[in-house]
Amino acid sequence: MTTTDPSSTTPPPDRRPGGRTARTRAKVLDAVIAQLGEHGFDGLTTDTVAARAGVHRTTVYRRWGDVGGLLADVLDAAGDDDWIPPDTGSLEGDLCGLNEEIQTALTAQPPVMMALIASSFRSEPAADAQQRLWEDRYTRCGIIIDRAVKRGELPPGTNARQLLVTATAPVYHQLVLLRTPVDPELPSRAARTAALAASAGAFTEG
Amino acid sequence: MTTTDPSSTTPPPDRRPGGRTARTRAKVLDAVIAQLGEHGFDGLTTDTVAARAGVHRTTVYRRWGDVGGLLADVLDAAGDDDWIPPDTGSLEGDLCGLNEEIQTALTAQPPVMMALIASSFRSEPAADAQQRLWEDRYTRCGIIIDRAVKRGELPPGTNARQLLVTATAPVYHQLVLLRTPVDPELPSRAARTAALAASAGAFTEG
Structure with missing residues (x-):
């Protein structure tokens, strides 16, 4: 989102890959997966996810909106990998x-x-x-x-x-x-x- | 459930096939199907089904218990038919x-x-x-x-x-x-x- 000057000594910008935003996203999506696996859809709310991830509920609300947004991001993140299909020779x-x-x-x-x-x-x-x-x-x-x-x-x-x-x-x-x-x-x-x-x-x- | 004496002049017993119980069941299951088709699972409650079928809510509650019981009976009724698979010659x-x-x-x-x-x-x-x-x-x-x-x-x-x-x-x-x-x-x-x-x-x- 933002570009950084490598000579800068200011803290990493919020949206730098691997930065604070990425860490927050990882914590929140991990919390969604854990909550979903243990309690299913009915146990999933933005509040339970925020509490589990240890982030402010307003952070979850502002970034993901609702449970549908959280689930969609989990699935989009799952697709953002380097998975390749098996290669067995036949x-x-x-x-x-x-x-x-x-x-x-x-x-x-x-x-x-x-x-x-x-x-x-x-x-x-x-x-x-x-x-x-x-x-x-x-x-x-x-x-x-x-x-x-x-x-x-x-x-x-x-x-x-x-x-x-x-x-x-x-x-x-x-x-x-x-x-x-x-x-x-x-x-x-x-x-x-x-x-x-x-x-x-x-x-x-x- | 009960057997009837054909010479009897009393009203049909409640659970006679095609009797009042069967008609109530048909009305209720039709209401479940209509409600489900229009509003999905989230629009399905024993109260909406009772109102739609024109029966007392206690009748629905006593016989089917809850939405799960209603859905199970719709599916069981669907299987209680004379469906046979296609016979085309190949x-x-x-x-x-x-x-x-x-x-x-x-x-x-x-x-x-x-x-x-x-x-x-x-x-x-x-x-x-x-x-x-x-x-x-x-x-x-x-x-x-x-x-x-x-x-x-x-x-x-x-x-x-x-x-x-x-x-x-x-x-x-x-x-x-x-x-x-x-x-x-x-x-x-x-x-x-x-x-x-x-x-x-x-x-x-x-």
Whole structure:
């Protein structure tokens, strides 16, 4: 936001990366995640977050507005990382690794990801941020399909997003909606099924 | 609950099928569905439902307890029907018809099914009833796989539930979680993909 003169001896400006604002944000977002994991959406208020983070409630109110703003920032911050998809040397291996990561996140304790998904049914800003995060992840995973095409495992013109949604949807469906007990075989089975269909040309146009 | 003497001239007992209790239940559940479709979970209280149904609030309170009880009964009533899955003559056609039904329900206005799914993140009884309903539907759809095995479209021993979850999961994932715009090709594409993988043996053990 502001630029600094490196020769200056004044304290770091408020919005310098890694400065006080960034530290406050980190404390507040950590507090949101902890509160959400322990008490769910219903236990989340700007006051409880402020108290947990040890910051003034007016700071939270002015910067994030309300719970929806806090949740959206948690999700946007989650997407602001250097995550890259698994690179195992095969399409099925990459998809299986991806599904394992999803299953691990969806079954983690405390259930932060499940609580964030549940929150997306309560708050439009959270829903929008959740969708941005998912779309960003699917976009980054496009490299899995690029590599598979280069290796000759997939026909050129394979629709990456359709293949990735097909590979991952059963994991989300079973754990988020059907809420069946964890099936350790599910990530690999869903990966194998999608890879099989994709190599048969299920995701190429025409 | 009670049995009746057909020669009796007394008024129908309260719990006779189609009697006063059944009519009250129908009015109350219709009111829950209408209220939920228009105002979502947050607009749902036993009082608003009672007023909308034109019944005493104590009737609603005594019979259903709370909003969770009302939602669970709506979902249980939805499963108490004679629904049968599509029978088109082919595995892919049956799965496509099933996905078309799901997509239609998930995009209906007012958005009753979406509101019921959202409610399952707020109420344990609603979540339990929603899962019972889905499991019942998947069980009924087993006949799709039985017919396909008999026609020689699928290997014997194909796991019906795994195939059905794979076929339907992308429709739920796109519409309920990713909330992408409706894709008219999605039901048939997901059906084709699952059928392709299934005929290649993706859902047989070993």
